[in-house]
Amino acid sequence: MDEEGIHVLALRCAGFNNVDLEAAEKYGITILRVPAYSPSAVAEHALALILTLNRKVHKAYNRVREGNFSLERLTGFNISGKTVGVVGTGSIGQAFIKLMKGFDVNTVAYDPYPNEKLKKQGVEYKSLEDLLSVSDIISLHCPLTPDTYQLINKDTLAKIKPSAMLINTSRGKLWSRSPEPPCKI
Secondary structure, eight states, X not given: OTTTTOOEEEOSSSOOTTSOHHHHHHTTOEEEOOTTOOXXXXXXXXXXXXXXXXXXXXXXXXXXXXXXXXXXXXXOOOOTTOEEEEEOOSHHHHHHHHHHHTTTOEEEEEOSXXXXXXXXXXXXXXXXXXXXXXXSEEEEOOOOOTTTTTOBSHHXXXXXXXXXXXXXXXXXXXXXXXXXXXXXX
């Protein structure tokens, strides 16, 4: 975009689904991204979300600030012994599984390309439907592709336990919030 002086667009993320690649090419703009953006940081963020939601840390923080030390509706559940489903076992999914081992959980996974190393470590690969139906905590760690677009939708949500927790630190469009037009990926 010579008239604007823009020649490079640098993204601080792995995905570039929010960039009009055709327009960038048309105007000669180079797109840069971070394809391996700190898998440990993303995995730790997913774990932080799980702990926050489970123990309601955000609500407890506000109560304490108000001088209310009641534990009512703040107790959560023990993660130990639960089944954690990991959708996507690339570098971030692997880092997440490693963190979850410290919680003594049963780990199941779904990925079109199962990782033999994880299998040897006791991770059981299942179909997506089976993973959703048996997991107490489900964490999404997959890229946005035509195959993963709206992976979580009305039909798949119906397979999830009502008490299960669903965490998405991947792309928003993995989850269908409402009917949307097909996405260009």
